[in-house]
Structure formats: structure tokens, C-alpha cells
Amino acid sequence: MKIKKYVGKNMQDTIFKVKAELGSDAIILNTRKFKEGGILGFFAKEKVEVLAGVEEKEQNNRPETNREIQEIKSMLSNLNKNWNENDFVRSLSEPLKKVFNLLLQEDVNESLARYLIEKMQESDNPEEQMEILSNEIETIIGPPAPLVVKSDNQKVVALIGPTGVGKTTTIAKIAADFVQNNNYQVGLITADTYRIAAVQQLKTYSDIINIPLEVVYDENEFAKVLASKYKDYDLILLDTPGSSWNDKVQLGRLKKLVNKNLIDETHLLLSLNSSKDNIEKVIEKFSELNPNRFLLTKIDEATKYGSILNIGYSYKQPFSYYSAGQDVPDDIEVAYQEKLMPFILGDKNA
Ligand SMILES: Nc1nc2c(ncn2[C@@H]2O[C@H](COP(=O)(O)OP(=O)(O)OP(=O)(O)O)[C@@H](O)[C@H]2O)c(=O)[nH]1
Ligand SMILES: [Mg+2]
Numbered sequence: 001m002k003i004k005k006y007v008g009k010n011m012q013d014t015i016f017k018v019k020a021e022l023g024s025d026a027i028i029l030n031t032r033k034f035k036e037g038g039i040l041g042f043f044a045k046e047k048v049e050v051l052a053g054v055e056e057k058e059q060n061n062r063p064e065t066n067r068e069i070q071e072i073k074s075m076l077s078n079l080n081k082n083w084n085e086n087d088f089v090r091s092l093s094e095p096l097k098k099v100f101n102l103l104l105q106e107d108v109n110e111s112l113a114r115y116l117i118e119k120m121q122e123s124d125n126p127e128e129q130m131e132i133l134s135n136e137i138e139t140i141i142g143p144p145a146p147l148v149v150k151s152d153n154q155k156v157v158a159l160i161g162p163t164g165v166g167k168t169t170t171i172a173k174i175a176a177d178f179v180q181n182n183n184y185q186v187g188l189i190t191a192d193t194y195r196i197a198a199v200q201q202l203k204t205y206s207d208i209i210n211i212p213l214e215v216v217y218d219e220n221e222f223a224k225v226l227a228s229k230y231k232d233y234d235l236i237l238l239d240t241p242g243s244s245w246n247d248k249v250q251l252g253r254l255k256k257l258v259n260k261n262l263i264d265e266t267h268l269l270l271s272l273n274s275s276k277d278n279i280e281k282v283i284e285k286f287s288e289l290n291p292n293r294f295l296l297t298k299i300d301e302a303t304k305y306g307s308i309l310n311i312g313y314s315y316k317q318p319f320s321y322y323s324a325g326q327d328v329p330d331d332i333e334v335a336y337q338e339k340l341m342p343f344i345l346g347d348k349n350a
């Protein structure tokens with residue numbers, strides 16, 4: 001019940017106020033007369049106080065109503081969107097309609113697919129249109145940014161990403177490449193101290209490649225290892241524990257480790273065998289760790305490749321590498337545009 005106090009100069013006036021505000025269902029709970037004003041009570045005026053209440057209207061269907069309004073709004077907005085989309089698709093020539101649908105089937109974001117088609121429409125010639133598409137895709141993927149190591153300039157690189165995305169395996173692939181092909185001094189560090197098997201996994205690789213592995217529990221130990229044992233190494237690769245994108249505690253711990261005072265480059269690994277929504281969520285959540293490269297994994301297990309374009313179009317960070325299998329050290333490639341484009345354009349063996 002909603003209860004309110006009303007004050008007036010007489011009973012009639014005050015009850016009138018009550019009814020005006022609370023309606024005719026209002027119930028008078030109490031009345032009293034009192035004096036107000038005057039100096040020390042002299043010349044005080046008599047007043048009436050009425051305590052009135054009214055049963056509140058049932059509120060429990062309000063959230064329902066709000067939700068319904070939201071649903072209606074969202075239906076209207078979808079309807080509107082569909083109309084626009086349909087208008088757009090209807091306006092396309094058959095070949096462009098086909099390309100548009102193929103892009104959507106690849107999970108290219110709709111706004112991006114539309115952008116690409118609109119670019120293609122700048123020409124009437126089908127061959128030129130395909131060339132425009134190919135050029136646009138090349139631009140969106142952008143030039144790769146693999147690791148560049150100089151012997152007089154030590155580089156410390158962290159690989160981060162969700163559980164099981166391929167961090168440890170990829171570290172082994174990169175390390176092997178820099179040792180075998182460039183003869184650099186490479187040191188490994190793992191901060192994945194949650195699982196004994198995780199350290200063991202990297203230890204096995206470090207033994208095979210014949211390079212050292214250090215285990216660190218926090219950023220202080222990490223800084224110490226960099227300043228002592230690995231002081232003169234060319235490349236130091238930091239393996240991190242897999243972190244679910246909704247595990248804030250673990251992300252917080254990782255953030256301390258992967259800070260710009262200690263690390264030169266942070267590569268966020270994204271598995272192409274997961275959905276575009278999942279990939280977007282991973283990027284969004286890991287963005288607080290400020291990754292400056294994207295490294296694509298499991299391209300061999302992917303069924304759709306649109307995410308490559310979605311990422312390239314929406315984020316400024318370049319791709320560094322992509323991995324296409326479990327074999328260490330072979331299954332890793334620099335993310336050259338011409339290597340990635342055939343996945344999207346459909347000719348993977350080009
Ligand atoms: N098919 C395929 N499998 C891969 C690729 N990269 C890694 N894997 C496999 O994915 C599994 C997980 O790889 P890890 O390197 O252990 O992944 P991680 O990110 O270190 O995992 P956590 O440390 O548990 O977070 C292993 O079986 C790898 O062999 C790839 O490019 N393609
Ligand atoms: Mg690992």
C-alpha cells in the first residue's frame with residue numbers, strides 16, 4: 001500500500017487533495033488537528049493532517065510488459081533490417097546475388113559482405129568485379145606481421161588465447177623455426193603452472209629443439225628470468241595458461257604478466273574452427289591484454305573462413321601466422337595475403 005501524509009487548512013480541503021492525488025480508492029488511515037506557525041505558538045493557525053493510503057496497482061506484470069515492448073521493438077527492427085536486406089538482395093544481379101550469399105555462407109559479417117558487393121558494383125564487367133573483390137579481400141587481410149628478430153635487439157613475445165587454441169604447439173613451431181633457420185638463441189618460458197602436464201608438454205619440445213625452458217609463477221619471476229638467464233638471448237617466447245574469456249581472475253593475472261614493460265609483442269591466438277561469434281567474444285575479452293597481433297590456428301579444421309575477413313576488417317592488429325595442423329615444426333605459415341585468400345575465395349589449393 002502506498003501511504004502519504006496530507007496537510008490542509010480544513011478537513012474538506014485536505015480530503016479533496018487526497019482524492020485528487022490517490023484517487024477515489026484512497027483510504028483515510030488517520031486524521032489529526034495541529035497548530036502551525038506563530039511566534040512561540042501565538043497566532044498559530046490550526047491545520048488538519050490526514051494520513052491516507054491506497055492499494056498499489058499490481059506491479060508484477062510490468063517487467064513482462066517491458067520485456068514484451070523490447071521484443072516488439074526488436075521484432076520491428078529485424079523486420080526493418082530484413083526489408084532493407086531484401087531490397088538490397090533484390091537489387092543485385094544474379095552473379096552478385098550468388099557472391100553475396102556465398103560470403104554469408106562463409107560467415108562473413110553481413111555489413112562487410114554488403115560493402116564488398118557495393119565495391120563490386122563499381123564495375124559492370126564480371127571479370128573486373130571479381131578482381132575488385134579479390135583486391136578488397138587482399139586489402140582487408142592486410143600485410144602480415146610475423147616475428148622479426150634482430151640479433152642486437154632482443155624480442156620478448158607472449159602467446160595468449162583461450163584454452164586449447166594451440167599456444168604451446170605454436171610456440172614450439174616458432175621456436176624450432178628460429179633455431180633451425182636463423183640460428184638464433186631462443187629461450188622458452190612458461191607461465192602455465194596450473195597443470196603439471198602443461199609444463200611437461202613444453203619441456204618435451206624444448207628438449208627436442210635443444211633450447212632452455214624456464215617456469216615462472218608471476219610477473220616478478222618473469223622479469224627476473226629476463227634480466228638474468230635470458231639476458232643475452234635473441235628471442236624469448238612466453239607460453240601462457242589457456243584462459244576462458246569469461247574467467248576474469250585468470251585474465252587479470254595474465255594482464256599483469258603480459259605488460260608492455262616486459263613484452264614486445266603479444267599474439268592473440270584464434271582458432272578458426274570456432275564460430276564467428278565465439279571468435280569475436282574472444283577478441284573482445286582479450287582486448288584488455290592489448291594484443292598487437294592475431295595468430296590464426298586450426299585453419300585445417302575450419303569449415304568457414306569468413307572470420308579471417310571479419311577480423312581483418314574490424315580490428316587494426318595485423319595477422320602474424322596461421323597454423324594448419326598439429327605437426328611441429330612444419331604446420332605454421334606466415335599469414336601472407338596470397339596464402340589466406342584462397343581459403344576465402346574457395347580455391348585452397350591455389
Ligand atoms: N588440427 C590442428 N590442431 C592443432 C593446431 N594447433 C594446435 N593443434 C592441436 O590442438 C591441441 C591443443 O594444442 P595446445 O598447443 O596444447 O593448445 P594450448 O593453447 O597450449 O592449450 P592450453 O595450454 O590447454 O590452453 C593439440 O592437440 C594440438 O596438437 C592446428 O593448427 N591444427
Ligand atoms: Mg598450452
